[in-house]
Amino acid sequence: MPELRKDPIVGRWVIIAPDRAKRPEDFTHEFKTSTDRFDPFLEGNEESTPPEILAYREPGTEPNGPGWRVRVVANKFPALQIEGDIDKRGDGMYDLMNGVGAHEVVIECPHRETNMADLSVDNIREVLWAYRDRLVDLKRDPRLVHGLIFKNKGAAAGASLEHSHSQLIVSSVVPITVWEEMSGSLEFYNFRGRCIYDDMIQQELANGSRIVLDTPGFVVFCPFASRFPFETWIVPKQHSSHYENIPRQGIEELGMVMKTVLCKLKTALDDPPYNYVLHSAPFDSTELPHYRWHIEIFPRLTRVAGFEWGSGFYINPVMPEEAAEFLRDIEVDIEQPAKISAAAS
Amino acid sequence: MPELRKDPIVGRWVIIAPDRAKRPEDFTHEFKTSTDRFDPFLEGNEESTPPEILAYREPGTEPNGPGWRVRVVANKFPALQIEGDIDKRGDGMYDLMNGVGAHEVVIECPHRETNMADLSVDNIREVLWAYRDRLVDLKRDPRLVHGLIFKNKGAAAGASLEHSHSQLIVSSVVPITVWEEMSGSLEFYNFRGRCIYDDMIQQELANGSRIVLDTPGFVVFCPFASRFPFETWIVPKQHSSHYENIPRQGIEELGMVMKTVLCKLKTALDDPPYNYVLHSAPFDSTELPHYRWHIEIFPRLTRVAGFEWGSGFYINPVMPEEAAEFLRDIEVDIEQPAKISAAAS
Numbered sequence: 001m002p003e004l005r006k007d008p009i010v011g012r013w014v015i016i017a018p019d020r021a022k023r024p025e026d027f028t029h030e031f032k033t034s035t036d037r038f039d040p041f042l043e044g045n046e047e048s049t050p051p052e053i054l055a056y057r058e059p060g061t062e063p064n065g066p067g068w069r070v071r072v073v074a075n076k077f078p079a080l081q082i083e084g085d086i087d088k089r090g091d092g093m094y095d096l097m098n099g100v101g102a103h104e105v106v107i108e109c110p111h112r113e114t115n116m117a118d119l120s121v122d123n124i125r126e127v128l129w130a131y132r133d134r135l136v137d138l139k140r141d142p143r144l145v146h147g148l149i150f151k152n153k154g155a156a157a158g159a160s161l162e163h164s165h166s167q168l169i170v171s172s173v174v175p176i177t178v179w180e181e182m183s184g185s186l187e188f189y190n191f192r193g194r195c196i197y198d199d200m201i202q203q204e205l206a207n208g209s210r211i212v213l214d215t216p217g218f219v220v221f222c223p224f225a226s227r228f229p230f231e232t233w234i235v236p237k238q239h240s241s242h243y244e245n246i247p248r249q250g251i252e253e254l255g256m257v258m259k260t261v262l263c264k265l266k267t268a269l270d271d272p273p274y275n276y277v278l279h280s281a282p283f284d285s286t287e288l289p290h291y292r293w294h295i296e297i298f299p300r301l302t303r304v305a306g307f308e309w310g311s312g313f314y315i316n317p318v319m320p321e322e323a324a325e326f327l328r329d330i331e332v333d334i335e336q337p338a339k340i341s342a343a344a345s
Numbered sequence: 346m347p348e349l350r351k352d353p354i355v356g357r358w359v360i361i362a363p364d365r366a367k368r369p370e371d372f373t374h375e376f377k378t379s380t381d382r383f384d385p386f387l388e389g390n391e392e393s394t395p396p397e398i399l400a401y402r403e404p405g406t407e408p409n410g411p412g413w414r415v416r417v418v419a420n421k422f423p424a425l426q427i428e429g430d431i432d433k434r435g436d437g438m439y440d441l442m443n444g445v446g447a448h449e450v451v452i453e454c455p456h457r458e459t460n461m462a463d464l465s466v467d468n469i470r471e472v473l474w475a476y477r478d479r480l481v482d483l484k485r486d487p488r489l490v491h492g493l494i495f496k497n498k499g500a501a502a503g504a505s506l507e508h509s510h511s512q513l514i515v516s517s518v519v520p521i522t523v524w525e526e527m528s529g530s531l532e533f534y535n536f537r538g539r540c541i542y543d544d545m546i547q548q549e550l551a552n553g554s555r556i557v558l559d560t561p562g563f564v565v566f567c568p569f570a571s572r573f574p575f576e577t578w579i580v581p582k583q584h585s586s587h588y589e590n591i592p593r594q595g596i597e598e599l600g601m602v603m604k605t606v607l608c609k610l611k612t613a614l615d616d617p618p619y620n621y622v623l624h625s626a627p628f629d630s631t632e633l634p635h636y637r638w639h640i641e642i643f644p645r646l647t648r649v650a651g652f653e654w655g656s657g658f659y660i661n662p663v664m665p666e667e668a669a670e671f672l673r674d675i676e677v678d679i680e681q682p683a684k685i686s687a688a689a690s
Contacts, residue, residue, distance in 0.1 A: 005569055005570040006570055007568070007569075007570040008529075008533075008541060008545070008569075008570075009525075009526050009529040009530055009533075009541055010522075010525040010526055010529045011529060012570065012572075012657060012659075013570070013658070014570040014571065014572055014658075014659045014660075014661055015658065015659065015660045015661065016570075016571070016661050016664060016665070017660055017661070017662055018662060018663065018664050018667070079660045091569075092548045092552070093541075093544050093545065093548055094548075094569045094570075148656050148658065150656065169658065171658075175656040175657050175658040176656075176657035176658070177355075177656050177657035177658075178656070178657075180354075180355040180657075181354050181355055184353075184354040184355045184356060185354055188353075188354075196353060196354055196438075199438050200353070200438065203437045203438055203439075207437070223352070224350055224352075224353075224436075224439045225350040225351055225352040225353075225357065225358070225359040225361075225439075226359065226361070227357075227359055277656055311493050311495065311520040311521075311522050311523070311622055311624075312357060312520050312521035312522035312523075312525075313358070313359075313360065313493065313514065313516075313520040313521070313522075314357075314359045314360065315359075315360045315362055315424045316359055316360065316361050316362070317362055317363060318363065319361060319363050320361070322363070
């Protein structure tokens with residue numbers, strides 16, 4: 001059983017998930033990359049994955065067979081385990097609990113495609129809707145309090161399989177980064193009575209220099225204190241702390257926005273490796289006036305040296321204003337908006 | 346002039362240091378590695394570096410010529426700039442200041458050597474003493490409030506040059522990781538009246554399972570909530586918040602400890618890439634009863650996927666207890682303790 005352990009000084013939860021196949025003496029510093037050409041995520045290879053948890057399918061097709069458009073399965077090498085008691089406990093000054101939770105893979109398309117930017121807008125909308133569906137479902141489990149959605153694209157960004165996919169880790173603790181955002185934004189709210197994300201959107205729109213895209217419902221910008229070159233955030237204009245409460249028309253628009261931003265990054269940076277993370281409020285809170293869900297995208301252009309890990313001190317060699325201008329000026333040709341498909345409703 | 350910018354939500358300071366040689370359109374995702382066989386840090390190549398700021402030299406040798414044992418120079422591509430006013434200012438809701446500070450390189454030996462583990466204990470002691478000397482000197486500058494010492498060893502750990510070296514970034518802000526440790530340990534101190542590092546050392550020594558090395562003055566252990574496989578911390582037993590106050594006999598012992606730990610890691614993990622970071626209290630505080638300087642070492646054995654960046658959620662596949670046992674059991678043959686050389690005093 002994996003364990004969740006808390007650093008007593010800074011309050012960071014860490015997942016200790018021993019890889020039973022490996023002893024410490026087997027540990028080498030070779031990075032594993034899949035050289036296997038077999039694609040377990042391809043339509044027709046459904047037997048290579050754990051059984052599907054969710055799939056948007058063509059009418060009349062059978063689970064775990066062809067005919068799907070987006071498919072969610074358990075991670076074959078899960079960091080957390082869905083069965084069992086959490087068993088929160090202490091060990092002297094330390095806090096720990098069992099690593100109960102869900103670790104799922106969202107297979108974003110049935111065909112061989114490595115970049116989400118090359119999926120159709122409708123396809124991306126179904127992926128975004130699948131995120132919502134899984135969070136809504138897992139939220140019912142009272143043991144679980146937070147869902148984190150993320151993508152590793154490209155080997156340099158940590159992907160072990162090329163086929164376009166994202167992941168979901170739903171656990172019984174709140175990751176420290178989200179926790180810090182919630183604390184920081186609450187402090188701002190208590191002091192000023194306003195949501196910090198509103199203030200930020202207002203200033204970004206008024207200033208304009210860091211804006212990448214401005215749509216009726218979303219602002220896309222390179223944040224003032226970007227840690228990485230071309231770091232890009234997607235923030236909804238309407239207040240909403242929980243992503244899983246996104247309405248249908250929100251997904252319609254977000255699909256367009258995601259497609260546009262990912263195409264801009266692809267064109268600007270020659271199809272870079274990248275990660276994105278969707279930050280959302282914990283399940284066990286009601287709508288929070290001070291916090292807002294959002295997506296953070298990080299192209300992996302610089303090798304992050306070790307000292308960033310240890311210091312939290314990032315050196316970014318590109319001005320966010322220059323990155324935003326560059327991205328803003330890139331024209332991308334995406335499809336016309338279309339209705340999200342019925343099966344995703 | 347580089348800028349220091351603060352994320353208004355979580356309070357993280359970021360260094361924005363535009364690389365003037367590069368426009369955004371020049372940015373590709375190729376990681377640069379030095380294929381140049383020329384070693385600018387080798388004895389005899391002193392002209393290839395900026396002038397020395399500090400050097401421990403053989404009597405009678407000239408600055409910026411051969412005859413040194415440890416040499417400190419400015420970083421040729423500094424993230425911060427030593428000249429200029431800090432000019433703290435606001436931009437609407439954002440805070441920023443000029444990127445004033447020092448970014449120096451500690452060249453650890455005059456001969457071709459890539460791993461600090463292979464330096465003599467006396468050599469390592471002089472490196473540790475150079476850290477102290479530089480902090481003592483830079484602390485006199487009232488514009489600067491914090492000194493961070495770190496090492497990137499191996500390309501996978503972010504090193505661009507192979508010759509064994511470490512770096513020093515001294516700036517006008519406290520890096521967020523140190524800030525979080527200071528806040529967390531202060532909260533513990535206020536609530537319990539004890540230093541959290543004392544409690545931790547006591548529990549680690551009593552339990553024993555995570556101990557790697559126990560010497561009269563230092564405890565070396567794999568922390569309970571290790572983020573990375575074989576993450577190893579070196580913590581002094583005697584309370585001290587500021588590294589630069591370390592006495593001569595502290596360096597004597599720390600040199601032995603560093604040599605032993607680095608040799609253990611080298612043997613255990615087949616000469617892995619690694620980073621270490623020395624965390625120490627800000628210059629502008631007096632001795633703090635709640636905080637303690639320490640060294641965190643991270644071998645780079647797993648590819649850190651992107652989601653750790655965005656979430657602060659680490660997945661560690663090796664139990665800290667297993668890592669510690671493995672390291673503890675490795676016998677290393679280091680030299681006998683010797684006096685730190687007179688030139689380093």
